[in-house]
Amino acid sequence: MTTTLDRSVGSDRKRPPAREGGHARRRARLLPGGLRWILPGFAISVGLIYYSIVYSGYLSFFDWRGGRALMTPVGFGNYMTALGDPVLWTALRNTIIYFVVVFVVQVAGGTLFAAAMHSNVRFANVYKVLVVIPVVVAPATLAPAQIQVWQSDGTVNRVLGALGLSGLEQSWIGQSTTSLLVVVLVGCWGAIGYGFILIYAGMSQIDPELIEAGRLDGAGNLRTLYSIVLPSLRPIIVSLAILNFITALKLFDNPWLITQGGPAHSSEFLGTMIYSETASTDRNLGYASALSILVLVIAVAVSIIMQMRGRERVARSSTTRKEVEDV
Amino acid sequence: MIRTRFLAAAAVAAATIMMFTGCASSSGGNDGADVKPATSGSVTWWGWTPDTPVAEHYIEEFNKQYPKIKVAYKNFENVDYRNTITPALDSGKGPDVFDLSPAGGSPDLWGPYAIDLSSLAKDTLGSSWKDKIGGSYIKQLTSKDGRFVSLPLGGMSAGFLWYNKNILDEAGATVPTDYASWVATCKKVSAIGKTCFAMGAGGSDTFPTDMYHSIANSVDPGYFIKAATGKAKWNDANGVKVLQIIKKMKSDGIIASNALDGPQYPLANAEFMKGDAAMVQMGYWYAQYAGASSCKASMEAAGVSDPTCFVQMPTAFPDVAGSGNESTYFGEADYGLAINSESKNIGAAKTFVSWMTLKKTGQQNVANAIDLLPALKGVQPMWPSIKLVDVGAQRPAIEKLLSDSGKATESRQWQTTEKSLDAIVVATQQVLDPSVNKSIQSIADDQQAASVASTVGTK
Numbered sequence: 001m002t003t004t005l006d007r008s009v010g011s012d013r014k015r016p017p018a019r020e021g022g023h024a025r026r027r028a029r030l031l032p033g034g035l036r037w038i039l040p041g042f043a044i045s046v047g048l049i050y051y052s053i054v055y056s057g058y059l060s061f062f063d064w065r066g067g068r069a070l071m072t073p074v075g076f077g078n079y080m081t082a083l084g085d086p087v088l089w090t091a092l093r094n095t096i097i098y099f100v101v102v103f104v105v106q107v108a109g110g111t112l113f114a115a116a117m118h119s120n121v122r123f124a125n126v127y128k129v130l131v132v133i134p135v136v137v138a139p140a141t142l143a144p145a146q147i148q149v150w151q152s153d154g155t156v157n158r159v160l161g162a163l164g165l166s167g168l169e170q171s172w173i174g175q176s177t178t179s180l181l182v183v184v185l186v187g188c189w190g191a192i193g194y195g196f197i198l199i200y201a202g203m204s205q206i207d208p209e210l211i212e213a214g215r216l217d218g219a220g221n222l223r224t225l226y227s228i229v230l231p232s233l234r235p236i237i238v239s240l241a242i243l244n245f246i247t248a249l250k251l252f253d254n255p256w257l258i259t260q261g262g263p264a265h266s267s268e269f270l271g272t273m274i275y276s277e278t279a280s281t282d283r284n285l286g287y288a289s290a291l292s293i294l295v296l297v298i299a300v301a302v303s304i305i306m307q308m309r310g311r312e313r314v315a316r317s318s319t320t321r322k323e324v325e326d327v
Numbered sequence: 328m329i330r331t332r333f334l335a336a337a338a339v340a341a342a343t344i345m346m347f348t349g350c351a352s353s354s355g356g357n358d359g360a361d362v363k364p365a366t367s368g369s370v371t372w373w374g375w376t377p378d379t380p381v382a383e384h385y386i387e388e389f390n391k392q393y394p395k396i397k398v399a400y401k402n403f404e405n406v407d408y409r410n411t412i413t414p415a416l417d418s419g420k421g422p423d424v425f426d427l428s429p430a431g432g433s434p435d436l437w438g439p440y441a442i443d444l445s446s447l448a449k450d451t452l453g454s455s456w457k458d459k460i461g462g463s464y465i466k467q468l469t470s471k472d473g474r475f476v477s478l479p480l481g482g483m484s485a486g487f488l489w490y491n492k493n494i495l496d497e498a499g500a501t502v503p504t505d506y507a508s509w510v511a512t513c514k515k516v517s518a519i520g521k522t523c524f525a526m527g528a529g530g531s532d533t534f535p536t537d538m539y540h541s542i543a544n545s546v547d548p549g550y551f552i553k554a555a556t557g558k559a560k561w562n563d564a565n566g567v568k569v570l571q572i573i574k575k576m577k578s579d580g581i582i583a584s585n586a587l588d589g590p591q592y593p594l595a596n597a598e599f600m601k602g603d604a605a606m607v608q609m610g611y612w613y614a615q616y617a618g619a620s621s622c623k624a625s626m627e628a629a630g631v632s633d634p635t636c637f638v639q640m641p642t643a644f645p646d647v648a649g650s651g652n653e654s655t656y657f658g659e660a661d662y663g664l665a666i667n668s669e670s671k672n673i674g675a676a677k678t679f680v681s682w683m684t685l686k687k688t689g690q691q692n693v694a695n696a697i698d699l700l701p702a703l704k705g706v707q708p709m710w711p712s713i714k715l716v717d718v719g720a721q722r723p724a725i726e727k728l729l730s731d732s733g734k735a736t737e738s739r740q741w742q743t744t745e746k747s748l749d750a751i752v753v754a755t756q757q758v759l760d761p762s763v764n765k766s767i768q769s770i771a772d773d774q775q776a777a778s779v780a781s782t783v784g785t786k
Binding site: 065066067068069147151152153171173174175176177178259260261262263264265276278279280281282283 | 432433435528530532753756761763
């Protein structure tokens with residue numbers, strides 16, 4: 001501790017005056033210019049986003065329908081109502097299911113496609129476009145087609161019928177047991193392409209010599225994937241997990257366009273719940289704000305936990321690597 | 328230093344919040360109530376209804392009498408309208424005239440932005456103006472503070488069916504009047520490969536509440552409004568019976584198996600308009616599609632190319648409970664026109680709104696569109712000028728519907744809270760969903776628990 005202090009003091013003492021002056025000049029020259037550059041982004045993020053968050057938090061303590069309607073303070077009433085609402089718990093359950101399934105399928109599918117594309121397959125660019133198309137097509141454009149696929153007289157049931165599996169035909173969108181499945185599958189379909197883009201880029205960063213060394217040590221394809229590729233992709237997978245969780249938390253477009261959260265709230269998500277409260281004739285803006293704040297708290301908490309876990313693992317693996325090198 | 332900056336930032340944030348919320352508690356003004364109607368100017372009108380071509384027709388007719396008033400109409404989807412109108416009115420950039428319906432307490436939500444129109448109605452119709460406007464429309468469009476904030480353009484009614492006469496004739500089936508005849512009709516219709524009764528009960532739309540209401544009226548007239556206003560329970564014997572009938576209607580083939588695939592619009596509407604379904608439950612607004620030209624437009628909108636119109640007829644909802652109760656209709660003001668209290672064109676807006684809602688010429692246009700029940704008493708559609716697909720069959724049926732609708736004593740959704748409507752939808756969906764393993768009593772209990780009684784119109 002003392003040594004560190006001495007060193008820093010010493011280094012300060014050794015710093016030539018001209019250099020100090022240079023620092024001061026640079027600060028004076030760069031600071032205003034830098035501020036100008038960041039000002040638009042700063043104003044948007046702090047001025048709009050954080051203002052909206054603070055304002056939502058404020059509104060969550062009122063019973064308010066918007067506009068000139070009377071604002072009635074309700075304390076934590078909106079939060080208590082939300083926590084006692086079975087639809088909220090259904091939405092949270094659906095969010096977790098959606099996150100887990102879509103994340104697993106995205107990482108598995110993305111890795112599979114990325115590995116295939118790195119294997120010099122023919123027409124790789126065509127496959128890349130095909131995999132990425134679902135990422136760039138707007139859900140609103142695809143929703144009518146998805147409804148057509150999954151409704152009672154839709155494509156899925158027709159295919160099942162043609163295969164002699166009429167017993168499996170059902171109202172996929174119109175049943176509480178299958179409506180969530182439809183939303184999750186549609187989510188998976190769009191998510192694989194996104195996972196593929198990131199994982200493909202991550203794989204390109206892996207040193208080929210590392211893989212070659214593994215091959216020389218007798219590692220097969222699976223061993224190479226498990227021991228070399230996947231550990232190198234860990235930061236990307238952690239990022240995907242965080243992004244997926246946030247996407248699941250604020251999911252709105254696909255469930256609303258395909259099932260409107262129904263039947264009987266079985267495919268409800270937090271995003272559709274919030275929208276229903278703001279768009280209904282009742283316009284419960286205070287309650288919707290409370291739900292939004294709950295989403296924010298969950299998103300921030302889970303992101304922090306995931307990042308901390310990710311850093312711990314990275315730190316653990318670096319320590320282990322250093323120990324191995326020292327040995 | 329840091330603390331000071333933090334406190335300063337917090338103070339700025341708090342001041343900004345106060346600035347934004349300060350307007351929330353201010354009440355609407357009535358500054359424009361004394362402004363005299365003008366014969367020139369420009370008026371902007373925003374609404375979710377009517378469709379743009381209908382509105383343009385109204386404006387065209389209005390301009391024949393008032394050519395110096397320019398009216399610009401902007402149509403929104405329902406939800407977009409609700410989310411757009413409030414910030415627009417708050418920012419002072421709202422329209423001069425805007426749609427305002429009685430649904431969901433709208434007179435209290437948007438009434439503060441509107442001028443009180445009672446003096447305009449009195450000046451136009453005389454001191455007995457209240458007797459000249461139909462239904463309970465004035466009461467429905469009056470805010471809790473007693474201000475009459477929206478002049479009704481027209482009303483609507485529901486609680487009956489529309490059927491495709493061509494399909495029933497082809498199937499050799501009769502129009503159902505009770506449960507047994509409905510089952511028999513459906514068997515004949517299914518035999519020719521058509522859907523008997525198109526219904527879209529999926530999603531979060533509140534259309535299924537119309538069927539629930541009709542069945543409830545068959546079980547016990549008046550029960551629905553009693554339950555909606557807390558004077559009866561949704562899970563009592565009547566409520567359970569309604570849900571049992573819905574379940575039976577599905578198992579007996581009256582309600583189609585795809586009923587939960589989507590909401591009434593577009594699912595059931597498209598099936599009926601394509602000519603794939605024999606019956607559908609819609610309100611009076613569906614009469615417009617009986618027109619010789621509008622039926623083609625609606626069939627094309629449903630995806631039929633080069634359509635041939637079918638004969639669309641209204642009929643009473645069958646007595647499904649078998650208790651001998653006639654299916655009573657229910658209805659309310661569909662929407663009215665409000666004038667923005669901050670409008671700079673209140674004079675011209677008053678002329679336009681009063682012509683549309685209080686003058687016979689304006690209301691005649693509404694009546695002739697056979698989309699709404701005219702709000703002004705005594706105005707009837709001018710049948711010779713209305714072209715129907717089959718005048719001989721359709722005109723007497725629609726005239727009777729118009730007459731019966733005028734006698735409706737129950738409101739459709741005015742006295743039912745959003746929570747109760749949502750609870751009815753959820754209960755109906757659970758009853759129709761084959762994967763839900765709950766007893767009818769349990770579903771009705773959950774419905775009761777999720778409902779909130781309305782106090783509207785009870786005093």
